[in-house]
Amino acid sequence: xxxxxxxxxxxxxxxxxxxxxxxxxxxxxxxxxxxxxxxxxxxxxxxxxxxxxxxxxxxxxxxxxxxxxxxxxxxxxxxxxxxxxxxxxxxxxxxxxxxxxxxxxxxxxxxxxxxxxxxxxxxxxxxxxxxxxxxxxxxxxxxxxxxxxxxxxxxxxxxxxxxxxxxxxxxxxxxxxxxxxxxxxxxxxxxxxxxxxxxxxxxxxxxxxxxxxxxxxxxxxxxxxxxxxxxxxxxxxxxxxxxxxxxxxxxxxxxxxxxxxxxxxxxxxxxxxxxxxxxxxxxxxxxxxxxxxxxxxxxxxxxxxxxxxxxxxxxxxxxxxxxxxxxxxxxxxxxxxxxxxxxxxxxxxxxxxxxxxxxxxxxxxxxxxxxxxxxxxxxxxxxxxxxxxxxxxxxxxxxxxxxxxxxxxxxxxxxxxxxxxxxxxxxxxxxxxxxxxxxxxxxxxxx
Ligand code: ADP
Numbered sequence: 001x002x003x004x005x006x007x008x009x010x011x012x013x014x015x016x017x018x019x020x021x022x023x024x025x026x027x028x029x030x031x032x033x034x035x036x037x038x039x040x041x042x043x044x045x046x047x048x049x050x051x052x053x054x055x056x057x058x059x060x061x062x063x064x065x066x067x068x069x070x071x072x073x074x075x076x077x078x079x080x081x082x083x084x085x086x087x088x089x090x091x092x093x094x095x096x097x098x099x100x101x102x103x104x105x106x107x108x109x110x111x112x113x114x115x116x117x118x119x120x121x122x123x124x125x126x127x128x129x130x131x132x133x134x135x136x137x138x139x140x141x142x143x144x145x146x147x148x149x150x151x152x153x154x155x156x157x158x159x160x161x162x163x164x165x166x167x168x169x170x171x172x173x174x175x176x177x178x179x180x181x182x183x184x185x186x187x188x189x190x191x192x193x194x195x196x197x198x199x200x201x202x203x204x205x206x207x208x209x210x211x212x213x214x215x216x217x218x219x220x221x222x223x224x225x226x227x228x229x230x231x232x233x234x235x236x237x238x239x240x241x242x243x244x245x246x247x248x249x250x251x252x253x254x255x256x257x258x259x260x261x262x263x264x265x266x267x268x269x270x271x272x273x274x275x276x277x278x279x280x281x282x283x284x285x286x287x288x289x290x291x292x293x294x295x296x297x298x299x300x301x302x303x304x305x306x307x308x309x310x311x312x313x314x315x316x317x318x319x320x321x322x323x324x325x326x327x328x329x330x331x332x333x334x335x336x337x338x339x340x341x342x343x344x345x346x347x348x349x350x351x352x353x354x355x356x357x358x359x360x361x362x363x364x365x366x367x368x369x370x371x372x373x374x375x376x377x378x379x380x381x382x383x384x385x386x387x388x389x390x391x392x393x394x395x396x397x398x399x400x401x402x403x404x405x406x407x408x409x410x411x412x413x414x415x416x417x418x419x420x421x422x423x424x425x426x427x428x429x430x431x432x433x434x435x436x437x438x439x440x441x442x443x444x445x446x447x
Contacts, residue, residue: 001316004026004074006075007021007028008081009081014041018030019308020306020309020312024312028044029069029070032051033052033060034050037050038375041369051068061084063090067098070095077102079308080291081292086292087114089107089114104271104311105215117136123285126261126262131203132201133147138199144199152201157169159184160196167191169181185197207228207434207435209228209247209283210273216269222320222322223256223259224256224322227242228243231438234440238336238416244432252329255283270315273293275287292307299333301388302331332397334389335386336405340415348382350375351375352373352412353376354411354412356411359403361403362400366386366404384415389401395430
């Protein structure tokens, strides 16, 4: 086992990893920018190193600075959290060159899944159902017409190098295709320096369902069911739950098995998420994330596992403790992502936290790096906490969520907490009848 792990991240996810390290008797090293000197992850780690000025590119994204921090502290492994360098194949390669372990998959797997066409081709070959679309890149408008005519409209033109919802354009009819094609290409060129695009059938009312997988890197893998992350604003998830109100045990077992077999076949190591759009009882692969997800706690709650501990064990060569037959979902978990933002426009609301009280009690988990007196810096993501509740069933989880929100106090800054009270009052949320467009439409109507 490693004796020292460096966490190349900040905020609640850095705390999440430090907590696992403490429980495993591993020394933890925090890194921080000059804006984060007083951050909770710095206080909670066994040691800390300043790696640069506030700007993320000069600190949390600076590979040389993080490597130096490893060398200064003698860290043997790096946990990347999510975001920042977590899906950067070059970072993994540089760590390898310095004999430092990366707690995650190989650079090759990160590369394969980072390119959307290669990811889709790989998954299709592994028997994972994909959205119907072009075979690879579509270089000309003539070819885009041909593929779209065959498939039928609406279609969506997507950037091969895409991410964060950019470089994606919808063509509702044949008349829209030329514009969608040229805009997607120029957006992709500007955002990713690569104008390759492909065409997919556009699904009109799908849910976003993702399967948590975990591999030991040696041909064995398991799945831990699904998370329903359909409630999104600007392609950002807001509220996640497991199990999905739309999936039954037989469907879960079938898609889960397909996904676990696919990652086992490529000797995938560590945690991964296979994302699907789900419509009319059918799954369509859209992408794979080769890291721990923000919403991993809902899976931990219903399956009773510690995914970070498993990640560390696999990276240290100790294998994974999970066996598929032991992984039985229990009850229902919901996560709310609480942001320092002012409603109804969601403007970032950094500043000093004058009072803070975290909810607690049975079945409540609050993952947050806030404390009273802390000043939230304006340079980073606005996520300040994840409130996760777990109960025997969905109605009880919704009731527990409302109770936990009542206990949550943050003064001095605006947060998105009021949004969740309003959502809890909605009949569609109470019954679970929503899709990926539901939240955007609802927000338009309440504004
Ligand atoms: P990114 O990597 O940029 O986030 P994804 O491929 O994961 O892109 O897609 C992001 C979101 O865009 C999906 O969650 C869904 O809302 C929408 N989307 C993507 N592909 C399709 C499709 N074929 N049909 C309908 N919506 C889609």
